[in-house]
Amino acid sequence: MDKKDQLKEVVDQAIADQKVPHVKLNKLGPNGVNVDKLTKPSKETRQEYWGKGLTYLAILLIIVLVVSIIGFVGIHGLATFFGDHVNIIHFLTSSDWDPGEGKNHVGAAAMIVTSFSVTLLAALVATPFAIAVAVFMTEYTSKKGANFLQSVIELLVGIPSVVYGFLGLTIVVPTIRKIFGGTGFGILSATLVLFVMVLPTITSLTVDALKAVPGHFRQASAALGATHWQTIYKVILKVATPRILTAVIFGMARAFGEALAVQMVIGNAVLMPSNLISPSATLTSQLTSQMGNTVMGTLPNNALWSLALLLLIMSLVFNILVRLVGKRGQK
Template sequence: MLTFAAVGLTIAIAFAILFLVTSKGLSTFIINKGSIVEFFSGVKWNPGVMNDLGKPIIGALPFIIGSFAVTFLSALVCAPVAIGAAVFMTEISPSFGKKILQPVIELLVGIPSVVYGFIGLTVVVPFIRDHLTGSGFGIAAGTVVLSVMILPTITSLSADAIRGVPRQLREASLALGATRWQTIYRVVLKTARPGLLTAVIFGMARAFGEALAVQMVIGNSSVIPHSLFEPASTLTSILTMGMGYTVMGQAENNALWSLALVLLLMSLIFIIAVRMIGKGRKEA
């Protein structure tokens, strides 16, 4: 009975969150008469001011572009490093990986995001400003910080996926005359591909929802950046900066809830993608 009560409570909480975020997020378009087209294509964000049509100015395109830019770039930078580290831990030097690399990865997981943001603010931003171009704040700084943050997540999940490859496949490949590198590349990684994709998607999900660390290094400028070294904003950075300065029920607050709804929908998309990959792996 206690188990069923716990399961029911978990389901109820999940649906309550979905209902709250959805109802609040749609208030911008139902109550405040905001334009969905402008929300996804507009470039000006000032929900407290009405335009000539009497609708709030809620162009969220710069934040959406900023979120997707730092997410995909960080995954693009981090995935090869994380998968390479996982291969080293499991196939090349398992003893060193278990004794040294695994504790290091666990340490990186336990570091708070504010620490990553502070390191990015004091190390990454000045480096970009002094050795590259611009003020240092921008997509590039956010990508570097997020790449380090999602590295342990992708590495751990990738290592688990590689360990799940049956040993018989490795032995069969070696028995046929393949080298160790050929076995890793053509047998192990190919067999573990669904698990590796799942690891990358999980890392992207964390990167997409990260707020504080990105807020500290991205510049928080409500414009579409034209280069990686220009200040930008993400959905999470605008939420963290604005939620405490709005009043519940007003257009500004409802607009922030709409941004939260976009984040929720993207999280659901990531979860669905992971489940589809997992389902395809089981069928295979």
Template sequence: MKKKDELKQVVDQAIAEQQVPHVKINQIGPNDVNIKKLTQPSKETHQEYWGKGLTYAAIGLIIVLVISIIGFIGVHGLSTFVSDHVNVFHFLTSTDWDPSEGKNHVGAAAMIVTSFAVTLLAAIVATPFAIAAALFMTEYTSKKGASFLQSVIELLVGIPSVVYGFLGLTIIVPTIRKIFGGTGFGILAATLVLFVMVLPTIASLTVDALKAVPKQFRQASFALGATKWQTIHKVTLKVATPRILTAVIFGMARAFGEALAVQMVIGNAVLMPANLISPSATLTSQLTSQMGNTVMGTLPNNALWSLALLLLIMSLVFNFLVRLVGRKGSK
């Protein structure tokens, strides 16, 4: 009882000495407390429930959409092999592409080779320029210069694919025709167009990769007597290599899935490319040019869906490579 009396005395003293006179704590009794209101969920709690519900609904919708897209493309793409009995090995290795003539003329090897050739060449050409631009923006130029270059890169990203294709058709193709002869259409023209298209993607992600390198690494290198270029070469680039590889893979994924711009400059001839200036076709260019000319459910239509299934598989492979490189980089 003594402790309770002491506690009551302390409370009464605190109430008497309170600094806010209009708060009459000493007049609040047990009957004045609304227990029901205190125990029920508040307005903020209801808002939190709504927020979580909308978030989970959006995530569920995205999952359903992804599964539906994969399932739809998978069902139609596999119809070539299940319903039309086309041999998978023949489809991947044959260069004879004329599905209207029958299942023995469904070979996508030429388009597969061309797609990979264009993608790899575009990445090889664009990567040095992207890394150089990123190094200039992060290591040499001022903040205003970096901001200006970043605006230019973002502007390049926002240009529609058809504009790139039209510029390639009116400038690059005639130039190649004049210098090397032939029609001007082919892998070289597509590579140059894709080089400009993937450069902003690789450059932007490389800038982020270089900015993520801790400043302490650079300072330690300078403290040991290294020059600026030695620090960039031996420290900055090595630390940022996993992220730079991720940027290159993203650029390759963009190049591999590009359709309209490539279709306008590559020639759209389903032939195994003899050289860089011979007309050829990629998986995407064949899809965009021929899908509207086929009837749903027929062999030519199913064969095109099989090309789409190949593109989907390659997209998943690129995503897997990004995650794999990211995990190694985090270690």
């Protein structure tokens, strides 16, 4: 007796032994059961198979895309060191950038220092404002006021980078030139532009961090006699600190990878910055301004790909930092 016959026998016996009439089974007799239909996958089962298949396919495509991007940038970026024999220590420590003159003139130190300076300064300026706005939205203002501020923040996020760069070029640069002298281009102009660009990101994530603090912390602090501000300063902000740090790191990643707006206000001079108002260049500004002027496979082109590889590595570092801070916050 095969499995189908066994199944049919079990079903027939169940129908014969039923004591409570069933809407669907009360009209079935011992010979009215379609065993083949019972053993075939149902429509819902087939839909589940299709859903799982499409999900796995999407995951596979994402993995292939990420690996392809990392591999492509890595191969071209490493060609500077393995193909053109540029010393990696010289690349990271020298500020002499003129790849057209040979491998001894490929030094990215000036751009690395400028990129980190702009990123850190923008984060330092934006973080206090972001925390202040987030505290106001979550602890002081009404729901309508918070919704209005949230709409304003979302509007700032939606403004294209070129608009920020144009505003910086027409407003920030002339103002700095008038106040401090010089050309007006430099780290200070780029910092002010990036401050406005990263402020919405840090603010939104900080708001989420403060909202995630359990209500019983506030209640316990109030029960101990703490004022509203003491509760915010001593309890809420301390509990939310890991999430706030995550928000700051996301903002720094946004600032570090910004290209167009920074390119328009920083001056694009590959020089080691001596002050905040001297023209300089970041990794991204040099990439966007010079990539179209080089020939694929040449040393100048490979050197620019090495800058792109450095940016990619920094993006991975920022992601790792976010995960480490997140795990610390869970503890």
